[in-house]
Structure formats: structure tokens, C-alpha cells
Amino acid sequence: MEGPKVTRAIVLHVDRRDRSAPPSSERAAEARLEEAVGLALAIDLEIADRIIAPVTAPRPSTLIGSGKVAEIAERVKVTEAELVVVNAQLSPIQQRNLEKEWGSKVLDRTGLILEIFGRRASTREGTLQVELAHLQYQKSRLVRSWTHLERQRGGFGFLGGPGESQLEADRRIIQERINRIEKQLESVVKTRALHRKGRARVPYPVIALVGYTNAGKSTLFNRLSGAGVLAKDLLFATLDPTMRVIELPHGRKVIISDTVGFISDLPTSLIAAFRATLEEVLSADVILHVRDVAHADAEAQAEDVDRVLEELGIDELRRSHIIEVWNKLDLLPAEERAAREAQALRKPGCVLVSAVTGEGLPALLELVEGRLGAADTVYEILLDPEDGQGQAWLHDRGEVLSRRNYEDGRILMKVRLGSDRAGQAQARFGNAMKLLGQRRAAAE
Template sequence: MYDRAAKGERAVLVQTVRAGDSDAAARLDEFAELAASAGASAVARVFARVDTPNARFLLGTGKVEELRELKLANDADLILVNDTLTPVQERNLEKFCECRVVGRTGLILDIFALRARSHEGKLQVELAQLKHMATRVVRGWSGLDSQRGGSIGLRGPGETKLELDRRYLRGRIQQLQERLDKVALQREQTRRSRQRNAIPTVSLVGYTNAGKSTLFNRLSGADVYAADQLFATLDPTLRRIDGLPSGPFVLADTVGFIRDLPHDLVAAFQSTLAETRDADLLLHVVDAGDPERDQRMADVDAVLAEIGAAELPQVLVFNKIDTLDDAAPRRDDVEGGRQPRVWISAAQGLGLDLLREAIVEQLGRDRVRTMLHLAPEQGRLRARLYEAGVVQRETPADDGGWALALDAPRTRLQALFGLGDGDGGFLRGALAGVAASHGAE
């Protein structure tokens, strides 16, 4: 076995191409940006046709030979493949090319490790990395077959170094998961507190490098790090916004999305993505000058569907209009005003008033403010309403029950309609004739 190089900055980029692919060049350009974000310098690029994946290398044997020659000719010490590699394929490519080979998932994980700053972010990234690594613990160095044992009471085959590494990984993964569960509980308690106080949450979502953090700074007056690079911001940031007619709301800036986002990352970042899943409104930020913007929007919608946020109301924010010719701030209303499109430049502060108007309207739209009477035997439903954060205040009723003042988006109340034990049906019937509020009271 070769010894893996400690360096890894001169990289050969490999873009796989399958039948029907029409955007391979664009995907390779984005992959090159990912590589640069990780600190790698692309010294060569190559396209590889993969109609039937090779079980040994993913690529065809002829392409693998070409790849090794490219690596030698360019003095590269790293090969980055824009595709999913199995552990066997990754190991075989490393052995044949005698250098480190990293797939798309491994590269994104490496960037996330660079960007994580908060305690929670570091835990989430480490968990995702270890889950990815757990299937790739191989003979990357010598001495893996050494045995423990030999002393009195410990003789016998013992455990190989490989088995010990796997046991360590399993233990560390469990430890990280327990820590993240505690963080998730703390986040949930904070979120419920905001909901009980009827403070809505507006979450910024969008493709990475669409300008979410710059917009967050403009709207909140914060100083969150923003840069023209993929995944410049990883850790979530929340700020309370006051001074609008609709009342205060919490603005959340979260990690940007990307096509083919690794599932391990989605799983590890559940507590962070909960700020998006439980938001009252999404600001879907789009790079207006991106030639691939329609595909980018579809990729973001796919991730939103994966985390259960596809049905949340959205404002489409077409950012970076300063990169377009003769573009001016404007607002386009579609679907009867239910999904406004606002054209802005966060960097230059253009169109922000139009965006604030759209936020105020959407937060007031379909918001239910009503009184609900519960009988004494409906204590379980009362507890569920409090848990959902839809109760603003409560007064005791003459019959021993409760009069609850509800204040919440209709979508949050509708999520309770599926409750069992008759609670969901009762709630649906009680709210059937309640009109939604439009605008702040």
C-alpha cells in the first residue's frame, strides 16, 4: 500500500457525464468553485463518459489510465471526482493513481469543516464526516493487521487495528448524536418560546452564494460574514427585526443549499434546518444574474421538500440585479399575491423597501386570530396547542374549561388537523368558519 500524501492542493477535476446530461460543463464549473473553496488548485480538468458505472473504478479503465497520466504530467497530488464514489471505487482509484481521491460528498464535508465556527456547527460537521468515514476505514497506512494480546490473560487473536478504529468511530458517532440531541432540545425550547409570544420566524433560504448573508445584514443591521464564495456562511444566525407594521419577527440566516446535497449533511443539520422547516415565511433568495437560476431554484425546492418545508409560503427574492443590464427594483405578484417576486440588490441596498412590504403582507396573510373555547375534558388538546406555540393568552371559562386566544399562521394550525383522539377533527371544525387576518391588527 502507498502512503497517502499529507498535502493535497494540486487537483485534477473529474466530471462524469451520463446519457442525456446537457449541463456537464456548468456542473464542472461549480465543482471547480467547490474545489477552490476547499483550498485546492485545479491543474487539469477531464470529462468522463459513464453510461454503465464500472464497479471497480466508476470510470472506464481507459479513462483511469488517462487520469493517472494527467496526474503525473501535472504533478497533482489529489483527484476530485464530481460524483458519488463507493468505498471500493475510491480505494481502487487511490491505489491505481497513487494519490488521494475524494468524491463530491467528501469535498463538501471538507468545506463545511473549514466554515464551521459555532460549537453546534462543529459537532454537526464532525458527525457527518464520521458517518462518511465509517464506510471508508481501509488500509491507508501500514500496520493495520497488528494484533493485540500476548500478555497473560490477554492472549489470543485479539482485535485488529481496523476493528478498533471502527469501534471508536461507532462510539464517537453515538457521543456526537447525544450532544446534538441536547442542542436540538435547547433550540426547540427557544423556538416554542418565540411561538408562544406570537413572534413569527422568517427564514432565508437559497442556493449557496446567492447573497443570503448580505441580505441578512441589510435587513437586520448585523455584521454576519459574507463573501463571494460557496458556503461562506455555515452556522445559523438569528436576529429580531422591529419597526414593521406587522410587528416584530425573527430573521434566520442558514446554510446555503446546493444540488446533490449529501444526505449525511441533511441528517446531521436537522436541528439547524428546523429553523427553516418551522418558519412562518421563507425568503427564497436567487442570484438574478445566474444563467442556471431556474435549475438552482429547482434544487432548493428539492431540499425544502426533503426537510418538510415545501408547503411554506415564500417570497422569491431575485438578488444581484446590479449584475444585470438596465435592471431596476420592482415587485411582481403571482398567484393572487401569494408568492410575490421582488427584484433587489442587497449589496447596493436597492429594492429593500419593496421587500419589507412583501414580508409585512405575507406575515399578515392567512394568519388566524380567534378565540377557541375548550371544555374541561379537552386538556390534552390544550397542551398540544401550547406545544405548537399557537396560544397567545388564556382565560378560565365558567364551565371549568378554557378560553384560548389563538394567533398563528393557518398553515401551523392546519398541521394539527391530523391529530388523533378526535382532537384534530374538533379543531378543524372549530376553525372552519374563521376568516384569516390580512395585515396587522
């Protein structure tokens, strides 16, 4: 039995050049092209050719110049490509015109990302978000896609009249579906908000992993949590956020959350549609920005992640919660590795790791504990011998720094507690609880 038919595709990167901008301000066209190829491979396309089209003055009808349009038309014939992936956002008119010129289907960057998201979504929320974004995208392209839509339907009522066109009817149907999905998403978001409140009552601090797609977030998540999250060398290998409870070296429990990978030039509509999947980032106690330092375009990717974080609403105060995790240490040549290690030492809140080998992870966890403990306060709590539940409470909700047993059976425990736990501890232990303070805790 033959497998599913593989679609042959040409990947075209449109290099929009601004002559007034310095060359260093734009990412290399080759790197952008390779990223677009990676996106195409994520939906199992067979790459027949890869082309860069420089553009300084975009054409309203086709985006790229007529000479390049003709050249690609010839390549489509020679390679027998059925699809041209254009690494740019096309208007419906441009997409229609290019399909006519090339005699093949055309998929722009937004459509390609939607295809990937559609394959990766597994939760109800993720599926709804993908469908919503896809319907919003298709709604603007009805005039391109459906050739029968200009036929008129009969009027209703006594006066008759021209009625509504099939195009208008289909747009109305799509809008009604969009409205239904938005209502369903509101319900899902409310449910997740209740879950978040439930975690706040537990509560464990939340550690959120963010980073450019394919930076190794899911591999790091798996290494830290022992979970079986899909971790492949594919762009957008994971879409839906995944959470696990893990225990840090000194016994503190935290929730670690893996999120969808970021990417450059993600359309605003998609950021809005997928914002809910990144809400954990906005409320996280610590944010781990995972970077692929072995990638030639690592700095530009980091800038793209910072830009998305700004669009999500990460303010300057929250930026102090970010730890940079320079991943893929194992892929660096010896000289570059030494340079990166020296660079990381000079940069506060930065650690070099390999999620594959585990190297550097103890230093990462120590840094996480330090960030979480920065806002904590240390207390001494004197417990009666029979108060085993009190001991368990402190071990479960705080970080026990020391323990002293007296001859009469009483136990003196020195515990570091977060501000969210201090009030609960005061209500639980009352006068048996004595404040030591943060400064002394740091010296311990």
C-alpha cells in the same frame, strides 16, 4: 516567512449520462464542473486542471473508464497535482483504486463538502455535526485508509482465541465516539428547543432565508439586519444559522434567520446530520427562497432547493409561506432585467431585488408584512389615559394602524394582532377590546 503550502488539485466532474433521459432533464456538465471548482476554491485549493469525464456505464472498480483513468494519470504527472477532486460519490474501493492509478490523493464530493463544513462551522452544534458526519464517512473507509489494520491482537480471557483485528478495534473506537457525539447533539438540540419556546413566548414571527449556496442570502441578511455575517463569493461561506431581530416598516418586530446554503446532490447522510441547523425553516412564519437570477443555472438550482425542502418535510401548506426573492438584479443585462421584471410581476409571491444595492427591498418587506398580516385580525382597543403600559404593549406586540385621542383623555387604538397575540390581548384588555375582523382590515 513563507505562507502555508497550497495544494494543487485537478477537478474532475463525472457526467453520468442516461441515454433514455432527454438532454433538458440534466444540468449542463460545464455548469456542474464550475460548481465543483467553486467548492474546491472554498478550501483554498489551487486548480491545476479541470476535466469532464462522460460515463454511461459506471465501472464498479473505478467509476470511470480505463481510458479516462489513464488520461487523468498523465495530467496528474504533467501538472504535478497532489489531489484529484472527483465531483461524484465514490465507494471506498473506487477511491482506493483511483489513488493507486493516479499516485495522488482522491477526494470525492462528500469528502470535499465535509472539508468545507469543517472550516465553516463555528458554533458548538455545527462543530459536533461536522465531526459526526466526518466519522460516519471515515468509518466506511477504514479498509482503504489504514493498511495496518488486518493485524490480529491477542485474545482475552482463559480461552484466548484470535482476538479482534486492529480494523475491528478502530471501527469500535469510532462508533463509540459517534455515540458520544450523538448524545451531545441531543443535549444541544434540547437546549435550542427551549430557546425556540422562549421565542414563542416573546413571540416574534420568524423569517427564514433559504436558497442555493452563493445565492446571496448572507448579503441580504446583512442588508436587512445590519449584522456582520460573513458574505463572500464562496460556496458555503456560512454554515451555522444566525438570527437577528429586525423591525418592519410598520413597526412589527420579526426574527430573521440565515441558514446554510443548499446544494445539489447533497448526500442523505449529510442532510440528516445538518437537519437540526434547518429546523428554523420548518417552523418559520415566512420562508424567503433567495435565488441568484443572474446565474446561468438558476432554474436548476431552484429545483435543487425545492427538493431539499421536501426532504426536510415542508408540506404543501407550508409552501404557501414561501416568497421567492430573485436576487442579484444589479448583475442582469438591461434586456434580461426587463424580461425578469415582467416575469416576476406575473408570478404571485415573487419580488426582484439586489441585496448589494438595496433595490427592491422595500417591496420585499411590504410583501413580508402582507404575508404575516394575512392571518391577523384587527381590533379596536379603548385605553384609559393613564394606561401607558397598555399603549407600549400594543406597539411592541402588534401593528398599530391608527390612534384617536378623545377629549376626556381616553385613547382608541386600532391594532392588527396575530392569532398568538389575540388571546394575550384579550386577557390584558378585556371588555375594552372590540373585534373588527380581517376583511375590514384588508380594506383599511
